Amino acid sequence: MITVNVKNAVGLLNAVQKSISSPEIIVWAKTKADPYMRSQFAEQFKSEGKRYGNGWIGIKESSLESRNKGLGQKKYRKSKTGTGRIGGALVSEGRVTGVNILHDTGTLFNQVVNTKGDVIVSGEGIKISWGNNLKEISGRINLYRVHQLGTLGKSKPNPPRPMISGDTKDMKHLLLSLYGYIGSRIRFHR
Numbered sequence: 323m324i325t326v327n328v329k330n331a332v333g334l335l336n337a338v339q340k341s342i343s344s345p346e347i348i349v350w351a352k353t354k355a356d357p358y359m360r361s362q363f364a365e366q367f368k369s370e371g372k373r374y375g376n377g378w379i380g381i382k383e384s385s386l387e388s389r390n391k392g393l394g395q396k397k398y399r400k401s402k403t404g405t406g407r408i409g410g411a412l413v414s415e416g417r418v419t420g421v422n423i424l425h426d427t428g429t430l431f432n433q434v435v436n437t438k439g440d441v442i443v444s445g446e447g448i449k450i451s452w453g454n455n456l457k458e459i460s461g462r463i464n465l466y467r468v469h470q471l472g473t474l475g476k477s478k479p480n481p482p483r484p485m486i487s488g489d490t491k492d493m494k495h496l497l498l499s500l501y502g503y504i505g506s507r508i509r510f511h512r
Contacts (some may be wrong), residue, residue: 333512341507344448348441350503351450355496357437359452363486364435370423374487378423424483430465434485455487 340346362373369379376488439450456466472482 328425335509336442336510337511340511341504344443346504346507347448348501350444350500351441351448352438354499355450358495358499359439359450359488359492360435362488364431366485366487367424367431367435371483374484374489378483379481381423411484415477424469424485428467430485434466 336337366373369377433456434453437452437456441448441450441453453466454471456464466485468480470485471485473480
């Protein structure tokens with residue numbers, strides 16, 4: 323004869339139901355998923371695009387020359403011998419490498435890495451997104467969008483330099499994190 327204790331099954335079911343409720347998943351998204359992904363965005367900046375791809379295209383010589391040292395950006399100038407640039411910068415096909423591409427002043431880096439993701443609850447479920455809530459910096463154009471997506475046009479084309487992204491490694495990490503979180507919440511609610 324098999325006896326099933328329904329009281330334990332109902333208690334477990336209630337604990338599972340509470341653990342996968344919207345408020346619990348929102349807490350996980352804000353306390354686990356968001357900090358993890360923003361740390362990956364910081365790595366994307368530090369590796370200048372190599373974390374999620376082949377690296378960002380170098381900046382134009384004209385952009386390098388127009389940088390304002392007063393904003394904390396290091397000035398690079400052409401060497402007198404014409405062999406390159408002083409300060410470790412190299413020129414190849416009109417693009418400069420060996421200099422910080424988007425991380426000179428730290429303004430854009432801080433905006434991307436320190437802005438928390440938006441947690442959105444809808445009929446489709448709960449999602450968290452990054453980048454949509456980034457604002458203009460100092461009343462100028464939205465530098466995040468210009469660099470994330472790139473711009474087309476003959477006057478000032480800009481190649482895309484994605485700062486916010488994700489890959490299968492991140493999705494696996496987040497899924498395992500969510501499993502662990504739900505498991506700990508089930509134990510808490512029992």
